[in-house]
Amino acid sequence: MLVRSDAGIAQFGIAAVLPFDVSPVQIGMRGTDDGASFEVIGRVRWSWTDGAWNEWLLLFEDGGTAWLGEAMGQFMLLRERPFAEVRSRTVKDVMKGEAPKLGHDVQIDGRKLTVSDARWALCVTAEGELPFTAPSGWRVYSVDLRGAAGECANLQRDGARVSFYQGRYVTLAELAPRGMRVIEGWALPDYAA
Amino acid sequence: MATRSFFYALWCLVVLGLFMIAAIFGWSPFAEGGRAGRGSGGGGTGGGHYGYYGPHHK
Amino acid sequence: MQPEVPLAPAPAPAVRALSCPNCGGTVELRAAGYTVHVGCQYCGSILETTDGLVKLITQAHLAQAHLEIPLGTRGTLEGIEWEAIGTLQRSQNGAYRWDEYLLFNPYHGYRWLVNARGGWSFGTMLTRTPVRRTHEIHELDGAGYTRFFAGEAQVDRVIGEFYWRVAVGEKVKTGDWVRPGFMLSREADDREESWTLNRLIAEKDVIRAFGVSPSGKIWPPLPHQPSPWGEWLLAGAKIGGMALAFLLILCVVLGGTRWTTSGVLPVAVDGREQTARLGPVTLTGRYQRVQIRADVPRLENGWVDLDYRLVDRKTQQVYAASGAAERYEGADSDGAWSEGSRNSDVSIASVPAGEYDLIVDYKGNRWSQFGTGNPDGGWMEPTNQPQIAVQVGTGTLYLSSVVIAAILLALPWLIGLILHLNFEKARKGESDFAPAGDD
Incomplete structure (x- = not known):
């Protein structure tokens, strides 16, 4: 695993083997979001009591990054925001260690988001380049928020550190992907041709 | 859907066509009178009456 | 020149085989990485498979079920190939049974193929939430949906793989709203709420895609079945209206003595x-x-x-x-x-x-x-x-001819209207919100 930081890229110890999956995304896949090109450079796989999901790290041409969350066959494109910008009581309570109530509404930048899920997540493993170390067995508290028009957000608490990610649901077709993973027996979709 | 509309439009054209023909010939199935035998013979055909005269008042 | 996509490595395998810890049968995993629970098609036991580990959750010894669409069957609906990977038999507490097939394509995610009373619907899970307009109407993408069912759905049988934990007997609160051709379904438990948009699809498309057997005429109609006369009445009103207007003009021009x-x-x-x-x-x-x-x-x-x-x-x-x-x-x-x-x-x-x-x-x-x-x-x-x-x-002109012509012009449309109202009455009669005394 490589870790990308201001100090450069450093290699960390060998991570656990990624379990087999049929995700259509792979490291090296390229695409565009809102006219900006990106490349998939890393992934973290998380699990919780009711399943597992992938978070793919996208590196944009301008050096910016975003996460492509992949769960239940749906995709979310999220960008990190400084947590200090988020002025919401519920979100601040989560930071302090409280569990939010599911279905609770949260106002963020004047838009209403609803707490749809909150749980402890366990890092299964990671691959590629990442902005932090993601050791197997790492535990974070994760809160999902959803809006009525497909907006979404995610809050991760790791000890005293809280990260906030905000974005929207996307389809892979919207991202005009190139270099998708080839899966045996399945034709590449029209949107990747 | 289109077939149904087509047949309905066709039906309307047929009805209007028959109506136009009836109008051109000044014809109606409910006319009291029409063409009778040649010559001056006989009274009316059909009729505006039911054969009984007198009030129906009870 | 460097090609954009480097020489592709061997394609990733799509299927992984497990053996059921209960009966030893081979259970194929077609959505590895997403699948959480698998219902063994041989014995009905439920296995947990997150990330490669297989754990027996509930043991069962059921007879192998006959499925309208055997799992692993692939079919193309609207140009996209789907594989049936799981099926649920559900009911409203034992009554009004229906079947749901979970379809999967690694590049397009999951869809549902629902069979209720012989009619097929294609369901997509929504990432946005419909807006409640009134106690009767919900709105999605500018279209209004009228409430139709409200109740509780339970799972009666589970076969194949699912991306969440499934259990026989599990119950969720359900609500359905409809407009012609579409049904908006809400499922909620104490943890979460999810919305699915179901589109009614022609039986012949499902027969062509998955080889299901035809079901014949569905009566009373399905909640979201469009009236076969509804749309035509609009077109028919235009045609008939034009014909009647023409008749009126003829009367004005040719009428009088x-x-x-x-x-x-x-x-x-x-x-x-x-x-x-x-x-x-x-x-x-x-x-x-x-x-x-x-x-x-x-x-x-x-x-x-x-x-x-x-x-x-x-x-x-x-x-x-x-x-x-x-x-x-x-x-x-x-x-x-x-x-x-x-x-x-x-x-x-x-x-x-x-x-x-x-x-x-x-x-x-x-x-x-x-x-x-x-x-x-x-x-x-x-x-x-x-x-x-x-x-x-x-x-x-004869007034009688005008009246007869007007009646003949309007007659097919009126027959259509009667058939339409009859259809809508039968359809709405199935609703949980049908006016009392309709039965």
């Missing part, structure tokens, strides 16, 4: 048959309706027989009609009464152009309330100046 000839015929007091000749009546149209109107202003307690003959001066062809005017009055225990009319209006159809004489044979009659005859001449007394005013006119 032009009165051309008139005469006054005196009525003899002795009640003998009289004959009068009116003319010439000149008809200019190729064919026309000839209207003959007789007014007997003094008529009272009596009647007038009228026989008309319209004789072509050149060919002696006769066009004939008869009419009568009768008018009576009297008094009984209820008071004064009167009936009949002092005029007679008859028409002669299809009279060709020419010069005609109108010959009127007429006879005045008296009626006595006591059947004894009038002691005097009654209304026919010469001092009363009894006479018949005859008017002759021409026209083209």
Whole structure:
């Protein structure tokens, strides 16, 4: 695993083997979001009591990054925001260690988001380049928020550190992907041709 | 859907066509009178009456 | 030049095989990485498979089920290939059963293929939330959906893989809203709420894609089944409306009667048959309706027989009609009464152009309330100046023809409307929100 930081890229110890999956995304896949090109450079796989999901790290041409969350066959494109910008009581309570109530509404930048899920997540493993170390067995508290028009957000608490990610649901077709993973027996979709 | 509309439009054209023909010939199935035998013979055909005269008042 | 996509490595395998810890049967995992639970197709046990580990969750020893779509079957719906990887049999607490097939394509995610009462719907899980407009209407992407069902759905059988934890007997709260062709379904438990948009698809498409057996006519209709007449009624209203408007224009242009000839015929007091000749009546149209109107202003307690003959001066062809005017009055225990009319209006159809004489044979009659005859001449007394005013006119249209044409024009549309209302009544009768007393 490589870790990308201001100090450069450093290699960390060998991570656990990624379990087999049929995700259509792979490291090296390229695409565009809102006219900006990106490349998939890393992934973290998380699990919780009711399943597992992938978070793919996208590196944009301008050096910016975003996460492509992949769960239940749906995709979310999220960008990190400084947590200090988020002025919401519920979100601040989560930071302090409280569990939010599911279905609770949260106002963020004047838009209403609803707490749809909150749980402890366990890092299964990671691959590629990442902005932090993601050791197997790492535990974070994760809160999902959803809006009525497909907006979404995610809050991760790791000890005293809280990260906030905000974005929207996307389809892979919207991202005009190139270099998708080839899966045996399945034709590449029209949107990747 | 289109077939149904087509047949309905066709039906309307047929009805209007028959109506136009009836109008051109000044014809109606409910006319009291029409063409009778040649010559001056006989009274009316059909009729505006039911054969009984007198009030129906009870 | 470096190719954008480097030489592809060997494609990733799509299927992983597990063996069921309960019965030893081979369970294929077709959505590895997403799948959480698998219902073994041989024994019905539920296995947990997150990230490669297999754990027996519930043990079962069921007989192998017959599935309308065997798991692993692939089919193409609207250009995208889907593989059936899981199926749930569900019900409203044992009643109103339906089947749901979970479809998967690694590049397109999951969809649902739902079979209720033989009708098939294609469901997509929504990432946005419909907006509640009223207690009856929810809105999604500008379209309104009317509430139809509300209840609780339970899982009766589980086979194949799912991306969440499944359990037989598990219950969720459900709500369904519909518009023609679409059903919006909400499922909620104490943890989360999810919305699915189900689109009704033609059975022939599902037969072609997955080889299911046809189900025949569905009655009463499905909640989101569009009325086969609904859409046509709009198109039909335009067609019929245009035809009726055309008919109306024809009436305005061609309607009415032009009165051309008139005469006054005196009525003899002795009640003998009289004959009068009116003319010439000149008809200019190729064919026309000839209207003959007789007014007997003094008529009272009596009647007038009228026989008309319209004789072509050149060919002696006769066009004939008869009419009568009768008018009576009297008094009984209820008071004064009167009936009949002092005029007679008859028409002669299809009279060709020419010069005609109108010959009127007429006879005045008296009626006595006591059947004894009038002691005097009654209304026919010469001092009363009894006479018949005859008017002759021409026209083209018959009101009866106009009415018949209008009825014939509207009839197919009205039949469509009745069938549509009947369909909608049967469809809405299935709703949990159907008005009481409808059953």
